[in-house]
Amino acid sequence: EPEVTQTPSHQVTQMGQEVILRCVPISNHLYFYWYRQILGQKVEFLVSFYNNEISEKSEIFDDQFSVERPDGSNFTLKIRSTKLEDSAMYFCASSEITTLYEQYFGPGTRLTVT
Amino acid sequence: AQTVTQSQPEMSVQEAETVTLSCTYDTSESDYYLFWYKQPPSRQMILVIRQEAYKQQNATENRFSVNFQKAAKSFSLKISDSQLGDAAMYFCAYRTPNNAGNMLTFGGGTRLMVKP
Numbered sequence: 286e287p288e289v290t291q292t293p294s295h296q297v298t299q300m301g302q303e304v305i306l307r308c309v310p311i312s313n314h315l316y317f318y319w320y321r322q323i324l325g326q327k328v329e330f331l332v333s334f335y336n337n338e339i340s341e342k343s344e345i346f347d348d349q350f351s352v353e354r355p356d357g358s359n360f361t362l363k364i365r366s367t368k369l370e371d372s373a374m375y376f377c378a379s380s381e382i383t384t385l386y387e388q389y390f391g392p393g394t395r396l397t398v399t
Numbered sequence: 400a401q402t403v404t405q406s407q408p409e410m411s412v413q414e415a416e417t418v419t420l421s422c423t424y425d426t427s428e429s430d431y432y433l434f435w436y437k438q439p440p441s442r443q444m445i446l447v448i449r450q451e452a453y454k455q456q457n458a459t460e461n462r463f464s465v466n467f468q469k470a471a472k473s474f475s476l477k478i479s480d481s482q483l484g485d486a487a488m489y490f491c492a493y494r495t496p497n498n499a500g501n502m503l504t505f506g507g508g509t510r511l512m513v514k515p
C-alpha cells in the first residue's frame with residue numbers, strides 16, 4: 286500500500302539555523318499538509334498546499350516557515366531561523382481531494398532545536 | 400474556533416473486552432466531519448473511522464464503532480473484542496466541509512493500553 290514518507294526521522298539543529306524537512310506524498314494525491322506536535326501537546330495544523338500554492342495556513346505558520354513542491358514528488362517545509370520552541374514532531378500528510386477523502390500521514394520528523 | 404477535547408489521557412482494557420474512548424467538540428457549524436485516528440508506537444497515524452454530521456446512523460468499521468451525539472457534541476469510539484494490536488494513541492479530529500484548506504483540528508489524544 287502506498288505510504289507517505291518523511292526524511293529525516295530525527296533532525297537536531299542549533300537555534301538560528303535553517304532546516305528543511307522533506308516529505309514524499311502518495312503519488313496521485315493533490316493536497317499536501319504539514320502538522321506539528323510539540324511534546325505533550327495536541328497535533329496542530331500548520332499549512333495546506335494545493336495546485337502549487339498555499340490553501341490555508343494557521344497563525345503558527347509565520348514568516349519563518351515556507352513550503353515548496355520543488356519537483357513532482359517532494360514536498361518540503363523550511364524553517365528559516367529555528368527557535369527552541371520549534372522543537373516538535375512534524376507530520377506531513379496528503380490526500381486525493383478535499384472532500385471526504387482521508388489524509389494519509391507520514392511517520393513524522395522529530396526536530397530538536399538546541 | 401473549533402475545539403476538540405479528549406478527557407481521558409490514558410485508558411486500559413483487557414484483551415477481548417470492550418472499551419470506549421470519549422471525545423467532545425465545540426462548533427457553531429451544522430455540517431462537519433469527525434474522525435478517529437490511531438497512531439501505533441513509532442508509526443504513522445491511520446484513519447480508523449469517520450462520521451459525517453448529517454448522517455444520523457453511527458459509523459461502524461468491523462470492531463470499531465462510534466456513538467455520535469450531535470446535540471451533545473459528543474463522538475465516542477467503541478472498540479469491541481480488543482486486541483493487543485489496538486494498543487496505540489487515538490486521536491479524535493474535526494473538519495468542516497467548507498474549509499478550503501481541509502484543516503483537521505485534533506484532540507489531545509488518548510493512550511490505549513491492552514492487557515493480555
